[in-house]
Amino acid sequence: MSAASHSYLQAGRGIGSWLLTTDHKRIGILYAVAIATFFLLGGILAMLVRTELAAPGETIIGPDQYNQIFTLHGVVMVFLVIIPAIPGILGNFVLPIQIGAKDVAFPRLNLASWYIFMAGALMAVCGWILVGRVDTGWTFYTPYSSGASNAVLWLTSAVFVAGFASIFTGLNFIVTVHKMRAPGMTWSRLPLFVWAVYATAIVQVLATPVIGITMVLLFLEKLLQIGIFDPALGGDPVLFQHFFWFYSHPAVYIMILPAMGIISDLMGTFSRQQVSGYTFIALSSVAIAFLGFLVWGHHMFVAGQSALSSIIFSMLTFLIGIPTGIKVFNWVATMYRGSVWLRTPMLYALMFLFLFTIGGLTGIMVGVLAVDVHLHDTYFVVAHFHYVMMGGALIGLIGGMHYWWPKITGRLYNETAGRIAAILVFVGFNLTFFTQFILGSQGMPRRYHDYASFMASYPEAAMLNMASTAGSYILAVGLVMILVYCLHSLLRGRKAPPNPWGACTLEWTHTGPVPDAHNFHETPLVTRGPYDFHIADDVFGTADKDL
Amino acid sequence: MNNQETLWLPEAASTVAGSVDALFYFILWVSTVLFVGVIGAMILFAWRYRRKSPQDRPVPVRENKLVEASWIIIPCILVAIVFVWGFRVFLELGVAPPNSYEINVRARTWSWLFEYPNGAASTELHVPVNRPVKLKMSSEDVTHSFFVPAFRVKQDVLQGRYTYAWFEATRQDTFQVFCAEYCGSAHSLMVTSVVVQSQDAFEAWLADNVLDESLTPAERGERLYTQQGCFACHSLDGTETTGPSFQGLAGSVRTFTDGTSTEADANYLRTSIVNPAEKIVAGFEPLMPGQYATTLSAEEVDALVAFIEEQ
Amino acid sequence: MSLSPSTLKHYFTTPEQQFDAAKLGMWLFLVTEILLFSGMFVAYAVYRAWHPEVFAHASELLDWRLGGLNTVVLLASSFTVALSIHFVQKGENDKVTVLLILTLLCAAIFMVVKYFEYSGKFDHGVFPGAAFAPHGEGGGHDYAEYDMPFAAQFFSIYFVMTGIHGVHVLVGMGLFAWLVTRVIRGHFSPEWYTPVELTGLYWHLVDIIWIFLFPLLYLI
Numbered sequence A: 001m002s003a004a005s006h007s008y009l010q011a012g013r014g015i016g017s018w019l020l021t022t023d024h025k026r027i028g029i030l031y032a033v034a035i036a037t038f039f040l041l042g043g044i045l046a047m048l049v050r051t052e053l054a055a056p057g058e059t060i061i062g063p064d065q066y067n068q069i070f071t072l073h074g075v076v077m078v079f080l081v082i083i084p085a086i087p088g089i090l091g092n093f094v095l096p097i098q099i100g101a102k103d104v105a106f107p108r109l110n111l112a113s114w115y116i117f118m119a120g121a122l123m124a125v126c127g128w129i130l131v132g133r134v135d136t137g138w139t140f141y142t143p144y145s146s147g148a149s150n151a152v153l154w155l156t157s158a159v160f161v162a163g164f165a166s167i168f169t170g171l172n173f174i175v176t177v178h179k180m181r182a183p184g185m186t187w188s189r190l191p192l193f194v195w196a197v198y199a200t201a202i203v204q205v206l207a208t209p210v211i212g213i214t215m216v217l218l219f220l221e222k223l224l225q226i227g228i229f230d231p232a233l234g235g236d237p238v239l240f241q242h243f244f245w246f247y248s249h250p251a252v253y254i255m256i257l258p259a260m261g262i263i264s265d266l267m268g269t270f271s272r273q274q275v276s277g278y279t280f281i282a283l284s285s286v287a288i289a290f291l292g293f294l295v296w297g298h299h300m301f302v303a304g305q306s307a308l309s310s311i312i313f314s315m316l317t318f319l320i321g322i323p324t325g326i327k328v329f330n331w332v333a334t335m336y337r338g339s340v341w342l343r344t345p346m347l348y349a350l351m352f353l354f355l356f357t358i359g360g361l362t363g364i365m366v367g368v369l370a371v372d373v374h375l376h377d378t379y380f381v382v383a384h385f386h387y388v389m390m391g392g393a394l395i396g397l398i399g400g401m402h403y404w405w406p407k408i409t410g411r412l413y414n415e416t417a418g419r420i421a422a423i424l425v426f427v428g429f430n431l432t433f434f435t436q437f438i439l440g441s442q443g444m445p446r447r448y449h450d451y452a453s454f455m456a457s458y459p460e461a462a463m464l465n466m467a468s469t470a471g472s473y474i475l476a477v478g479l480v481m482i483l484v485y486c487l488h489s490l491l492r493g494r495k496a497p498p499n500p501w502g503a504c505t506l507e508w509t510h511t512g513p514v515p516d517a518h519n520f521h522e523t524p525l526v527t528r529g530p531y532d533f534h535i536a537d538d539v540f541g542t543a544d545k546d547l
Numbered sequence B: 001m002n003n004q005e006t007l008w009l010p011e012a013a014s015t016v017a018g019s020v021d022a023l024f025y026f027i028l029w030v031s032t033v034l035f036v037g038v039i040g041a042m043i044l045f046a047w048r049y050r051r052k053s054p055q056d057r058p059v060p061v062r063e064n065k066l067v068e069a070s071w072i073i074i075p076c077i078l079v080a081i082v083f084v085w086g087f088r089v090f091l092e093l094g095v096a097p098p099n100s101y102e103i104n105v106r107a108r109t110w111s112w113l114f115e116y117p118n119g120a121a122s123t124e125l126h127v128p129v130n131r132p133v134k135l136k137m138s139s140e141d142v143t144h145s146f147f148v149p150a151f152r153v154k155q156d157v158l159q160g161r162y163t164y165a166w167f168e169a170t171r172q173d174t175f176q177v178f179c180a181e182y183c184g185s186a187h188s189l190m191v192t193s194v195v196v197q198s199q200d201a202f203e204a205w206l207a208d209n210v211l212d213e214s215l216t217p218a219e220r221g222e223r224l225y226t227q228q229g230c231f232a233c234h235s236l237d238g239t240e241t242t243g244p245s246f247q248g249l250a251g252s253v254r255t256f257t258d259g260t261s262t263e264a265d266a267n268y269l270r271t272s273i274v275n276p277a278e279k280i281v282a283g284f285e286p287l288m289p290g291q292y293a294t295t296l297s298a299e300e301v302d303a304l305v306a307f308i309e310e311q
Numbered sequence C: 001m002s003l004s005p006s007t008l009k010h011y012f013t014t015p016e017q018q019f020d021a022a023k024l025g026m027w028l029f030l031v032t033e034i035l036l037f038s039g040m041f042v043a044y045a046v047y048r049a050w051h052p053e054v055f056a057h058a059s060e061l062l063d064w065r066l067g068g069l070n071t072v073v074l075l076a077s078s079f080t081v082a083l084s085i086h087f088v089q090k091g092e093n094d095k096v097t098v099l100l101i102l103t104l105l106c107a108a109i110f111m112v113v114k115y116f117e118y119s120g121k122f123d124h125g126v127f128p129g130a131a132f133a134p135h136g137e138g139g140g141h142d143y144a145e146y147d148m149p150f151a152a153q154f155f156s157i158y159f160v161m162t163g164i165h166g167v168h169v170l171v172g173m174g175l176f177a178w179l180v181t182r183v184i185r186g187h188f189s190p191e192w193y194t195p196v197e198l199t200g201l202y203w204h205l206v207d208i209i210w211i212f213l214f215p216l217l218y219l220i
C-alpha cells in the first residue's frame, strides 16, 4: 500500500493546515481534542460534586456553588461531550472510509460545524466566566430559569449555537451515506457503525431544531417576558417541559445509537464472526430512532401532565426495550462459536454490555408509572442515566477509540496498561453509581447540596455516599491512566500494521497503516459484507501476532 | 404488610406503598434474571470460545429465525405484564377516595405551608392515621415537588394551578417531606415532617393551631414569620443564611449594593417586605420573593414589622 | 456533460452525484427549518386552544390588507425565482439577472411593509412581552380595548413568528444579492447552476411558511 509520506497526518504542516483542513479525518481529530478537553472539564466538575457529597453538610463548597457546578457539569457533559462525541470524532474519521468515499459530501460544511460547535462551547464557558454562573440544572425548567440570573441568556444561546453544529453534522452524514457509497457498497453491506450513525443523523436533523426554538423562546421569555412559559405572566411551565423533552429524549438516542454501532463492529471483529442478526440490528437502530420521538412524556409523570398522556407515554417507553433487546441478545449471540479475542477494545465492548444492560433495565423501571412516582428526581434516576451515558455511550466511545487508535495515529498503545485501566474504570464506575441506585430508591432526592435531612430517615446514606465518592476517584484514576498511555503511545508507541485486528471493513483492508489524505488511491470495489470473515481468510494473517 | 425498611426501599407507611413495592420488586427481579441471563451467557461465551491461537477459524453460525423471534416475543410479553400492572397501581395512586380529608398545600422558596379546613395552618404536616388525606397544592413562585418516600407519593407543585396528591397513612410516626423539584439555593433544605397522629391527637392539635384573634401584633408577626416561610431565609439568632438575620435588624444602619445606606426604621422594613427588589442589602443576592405585596394584607405586614422590631 | 474540472470536487465521481448530494442536503436543511417553525406553531396552537376568543379578538388588530399584500408580493417573488431557474437552465443569463433582481425587490417590499406594520404596532404600545401596553387610537381601533389578559401572548407569538420569518427573508435577500453578482460574473451555465436552484428551494420554503402564518395570524 501507500508509503507513510502520503499519510493524511503528513499532508500539511503547521497549525493552519489543521485549523483550515477540510479533510474529514483531521476534522475528526479536531473534535477529539476539543471533546477530550471538555470531558476533562466535566469530569473535574463531577469530582467537585462528589467530593461535596462525600459527607453530609457543607464539605468543600456552598449551596450556590454546588448548584452552579452540577449545572455546568450536566451542560458540558451533555451538549459539549456526549452529543457531539461519537459522530464528531469517529463518525468523521471512520464513516467515509467505511463506505469507500473520499470525503463526506460537504467537507467545508463539516469544518464549519466544528467551528460552530467551538463557538457554542466557548460561549458556554466564557459566559460562565465573564457574565455569570447559571444554577438552573441542565434542564432549564421555567419559571426558575426565567427568573434566574442573566447568565441564562448566554447558556441558552450557547446551546442554540451548538445545536446547529449537531444539525449540520447529521445532515452531512445522511447525504454522505446516501450519495457517496463506493460501487458494490449496498445498504446490506454497510458496516453496522454506519447504520447507527445514519440513524443518529436522522434524529439529529429532526430533533435538534426543536431545542433550538425552545432555547429561542426561553431566551425571549427571559429577555422580554413574552409569557409563554412563565406562569406568573399567564404562561405554562409544563409546556416548556414538553418542548425540552421533545428534544432531549430523542437526544439520548443521539448519544447511545452511535455507541451501539461501535459495539456491533467490535463484537464482529473480536469474535471473528458474522454479526448475528445483521438486518435486525441495522433496522432496530432505525426503530429506536423512530420510537424515541414518541416517549418524551416519561420525564413528566409527576409534572402535572394528564393521566392519559402519562399512560400512553409509559406504554411507548416500554416498546423501546424491544429493539434494544434485539441488539443486546444479538451481540451476545455473535460470540457464540466465535473466536473471542479479549483485547482492550473487546473488554470495553463487554463492559458496555454489562453496564448498558443495567442502565437500560433500570430505564424500564423508571418508565413504569407507579414506580416512577417514587423514583422520579431521586438518585435512582441519576444512577440510571450515568449507567447509560457514561457506562453506555462513553464506554462505547472509549472502546471505539481503542479500536481505531492504530488507524488514527498509526501507533499501538500498551495493551497491559489498557487492560488495567479498563478494570479500574469498571470497578470505579460501579462503585460510584450502583450505590446511587440504593440511595435513590431509598428516596434521596437529586440536586441536593446537603443530604443531612435525608440521613435523619436513612442513616446509611453517609456510608453509601462515601463509597460513591471513593468509586469516582477510582474511576478518575482509570481515566487519567488512559490519557497517559495514549499520550505515551503518540510519542513513542510501536508502529501499527495496517490491520492489527484482522478486521474486515474497508478502513482496515483498503488503506495503509494510516489512511492517505484522500483515503484511497482508487475507489474500492466492494464485493463482500463487513463481517464476512469466513470468505476473507486473507485478513486473518494480517492480525497482530502477539496474542 | 411489611413496614420494615429493606435494602432497596424505605419503610412503607401508606396503603398504596404495598402495591408500589410489589411492582418494584417484580420488575427488579425480572430485570435481575434477564441481566444474569445476558451477562452469564456473555461471560460463558467469552470464556468458552476465547481465541486460543491466531490460527483459530470459527465456524460460521447460521441465523436461527426461531431464536431471533423468541427474543422479540418474550420481552413483548414481559413489558405487557409490567405495563398493565403499572397502569393499575398508577390509577390507585391517582384517584383519591371520595371521603378524603382535604388539606391545602402552599409551596414557596423554600418552605411549605399546610392549611386545614378549620382555618389552622402550620409548616409541618399533621394528618390523622388510617384516613385518606387529599392534598390540594399550589406554588407561589417556582415549581416545587411534594415527596414523602415512606408514602411513595410525589407530585410537582406549580404556580398558577392546582395539583393533587393523596395518601392514607398506616402508622403513627413522623416521616420526612422533601422538595424533589430543583428550586434554587436552599432546595435541599426545603424539608419538613409529616406527623401521623391518632384521630384524637390530631383534632386536639388542630384546635390548638387555629388563628387566635387575641394575639398582639408582634405575636401575630411571629406566627407569620413561620407560616409565610420567612424563616427559610432569615434567622432570629444572627446567623446569616440566604438573607440577613432579623436579630438586631431594626434600628441598625443598612448598606446597599449601590453604596447608599439607610437606617432600618419601620418604613424601611415595610418596603423591604413589599418591594424587596428596591434596595439590595450589600453582601446578598436579590433572592427575596416579590409576591408578598399581594399575598400579605396590610395588617399582616404591620404584624411582621412589629415582630422584626422586637428582635 | 461537459464540465469544467474546477466545479467537480475531487471527492465526487460524477457531476450528477455532486448535484444530487447538494440537493438532498438542501432538502434536509429545509426539513430542519420546518421543524424550527413547527415548535412555534405548536405554541400558537396551544395558546389559541386555551384562549380562542382572546386570540380571535387580538388578531383584529392585524391589518389583513397589509398581510394580504405581502402574501401577493411573496408569491410573485416565488414565481420570479422559478422563472430564473428555468432561464438559467437555458443559459439566458440576462433574464436570470433581471428576474433575480425582481425577486430581491419583492423581498425588499415585503420587509418595508413589515416595517410599517411593526412600527404601527409599536406606536400604540403593542410590544412583545412585558412591555405590552396598548393605548391610543388609530386605524379605527381603540387600542386600549385590547389590553386584556393573554392578548400579550398573542402578540408575543405574532412578533416571534413573523420576526424569525423576517430574519429568513433578510437571509434570502443576502443570498439573492450574492447570486446576482455571480450571474453577472458568468459563474453559472446550463451545466452548473446548483446555487440558483438551492436558493430557489430555500425561497419557496420561506414563502410557504408565510402562507401558513398569514391566515393563522391575520385571518382567523
Ligand code: HEA
Pocket (backbone or CB within 6 Å): A139, A252, A253, A255, A256, A298, A299, A317, A318, A320, A321, A322, A324, A325, A326, A328, A356, A357, A359, A360, A361, A363, A364, A366, A367, A368, A372, A375, A376, A377, A381, A384, A385, A388, A389, A392, A393, B034, B038, B074, B075, B076, B078, B079
Ligand atoms: C444515553 C442516554 C440514555 C439512554 C440510552 C436511555 C435509555 C432509556 N431511558 Fe433514560 N434517561 C437519560 C438518558 C438515557 N436513557 C437521562 C439523561 C435521563 C434523566 C434526565 C434528567 O432528568 O436530568 C433519563 C431519564 C429517564 C426517565 C425519567 C425518569 C425520571 O425522571 O423520573 C425514564 C422514564 O421512563 C427513562 C427511561 C429510559 C428507557 C426505557 C430507556 C431505554 O432506551 C432502555 C432500553 C434498554 C434495555 C431495556 C436493556 C436491554 C434490553 C434487554 C436486555 C431486553 C429485555 C428487556 C425487556 C424485557 C424490557 N429514562
Ligand code: HEA
Pocket (backbone or CB within 6 Å): A036, A039, A040, A042, A043, A044, A046, A047, A049, A050, A070, A071, A073, A074, A075, A077, A078, A081, A082, A136, A137, A138, A139, A382, A386, A389, A390, A394, A432, A446, A447, A448, A449, A472, A475, A476, A479, A480, A482, A483
Ligand atoms: C455524558 C454525561 C455524563 C457523564 C460522563 C457524567 C460523569 C459523571 N457524573 Fe454526572 N451528570 C450528568 C451527565 C454526566 N455525568 C448530567 C446530565 C447530570 C444532571 C445535572 C443536573 O441535574 O442538571 C449529572 C449529575 C451528576 C450528579 C448528581 C448531582 C446532583 O443531582 O446533585 C453526580 C453525583 O454524583 C454526578 C457524578 C458524576 C461522576 C462522578 C462522573 C464521572 O463518571 C466522571 C469521570 C470523568 C473524569 C474524572 C474526567 C477524567 C477525564 C480525563 C482525564 C480526560 C481524559 C480523556 C480521555 C480519556 C479521552 N453527575
Ligand code: CUA
Pocket (backbone or CB within 6 Å): B109, B110, B143, B144, B145, B179, B180, B181, B182, B183, B184, B187, B188, B190
Ligand atoms: Cu422546592 Cu426544591
Ligand SMILES: [Cu+2]
Pocket (backbone or CB within 6 Å): A248, A249, A252, A295, A296, A298, A299
Ligand atoms: Cu427519556
